[in-house]
Amino acid sequence: MKRIMLLSLIALAGFSLSAQNIYHDEQVTVDKIEKGTYKINYRDAPNMSSMYVVVGKKKAVVIDAGDKDYDLMSLVRKCTDKPVVLLFTHTHGDHLGAMNQFEELYVNEKENLSQIQRNFKGKVHYVKDGDVFKLGGKSIQALEIVGHTAGGMIYCDYDTGNCYSGDCFGTGQVWLQFGSFDNPISVYLSQVEKMIGYMSTRHITHIYTGHFGQEECMYGINYIQDMGELARKMLSGDFESEHHNRSAESSPVRMTTLRRATIVYHPDRVR
Template sequence: MKNILTALLLLIVAVPKTAAQELFKNGELTISKLEERTWVVETADMTTMYILEGDDRAMLIDTGTQCEDLDEIVRKITQKPLIVVLTHNHRDHAGNIRFFDKVYMHPADTIIPIDIIFEGEYKWLQEGDSFDLGGRHIEVYLMPGHTPGSIILMDHSINASFTGDAFGSGQVWLQLKPHVPMNDYYASCARMEQLMNGHNITKLYVGHYPYVKRPLDINYILDMKVLAKRLSEGDTTGAKDYPNMGIDIACKNPMIVANGQAMIVFDPENIN
């Protein structure tokens, strides 16, 4: 455990930080401007949301774990009609959907058990869907691994993708149930590399931004791809025990392994 925490600390310390312009703060969250018409919401429990604004509409990416009156807080940033999109269906990304009438999510994540009361409407996303915010188009790509229905949202206007937990925030959790084969996760990493190269995507805004305080880049994806490939072939060299942290949907005896900037937490008994 000590070695794992030391590795995480070294990773976080080694990452250059990017100053963001703080615009709003209360006891639960801080909102800062990242770049033009793009804001990050960092919560006290280290979860992350993003607010994007176009000429006609705005988008909230993820809803955090527990933030009171999130709908009203978003209105401190934008008054434009709001589209709410979940990158995946875990509580730390979907916890506040009750404040909204409609949320978008990939249907593959409906099999994830989540104890959240939501009286609104789910709108199902598919690969290739896009949102027109007005002068700003956001494209949806399915990237299974962390969950079966994990998506990333590509934004050509700022050469960035908002990745949720699809590729982690330094480390990606693949020890969770329902299990996605490591071969499938490797395919997601390889595809993300191709998309970044083919669409000039230079920045990855991840699902737990407070841990890194900057966008990650293609070198991170390359490190993650190599690591996923190794694991998919059964090579667990250097893997160490990782605490299951009392999470109901985690395997009993997870392990963690690193390659460069990337770390993967996995179930050694259920890799593929």
């Protein structure tokens, strides 16, 4: 009996951890993460951005639109035939690529909207902290997390325990050096605490981030806790840092790491 239970636990664990590929060609991979939940990656995309599709009984949402204007909708249609709307985690160009394949999109008004206002032909809705998208038998709640951008949004699916964080917490590292909005480490720490509160009270267990690559792009709460511990160390001066390896030689941008979490920051913002 014990052995059967153990075997079925292993089988269950294997099922939830290993995504099932439903389509791939030289350029693109579409994986089913679990029931009604898909991940799309263009392997040749310069910034390796990830897109997610979450499907309810009546509607579906697509989270972010990738690096370039690829034929994203045809891939979404491999996942669902339901009506779809696009949700943006934030408005950096490497997540807006295929937006014009959608009729409607949702974005936080606090984001930089210039590219959307210039290029998007469809209807723009503003999403704010706490908004809920009812998809039929499944709800997605928006959670505002600032830091990477001025109005970053994470989308939480309480049904599966998944959330989709874009770059708000990043793929192994969060980039806090952008933007003219006031973005000190203390504000980011408050956002980390908000996220930990959400994850623990709403049973959000898996964080899917906005990029893929060498680093595994699915994390648990310990990743966010590490971000929090690192931010606290920065504020108390108890940390080591180095020049950010992806910034220009002359740039003041630095990075600091604790376990799997790296914070990329401007020295003026450590306060």
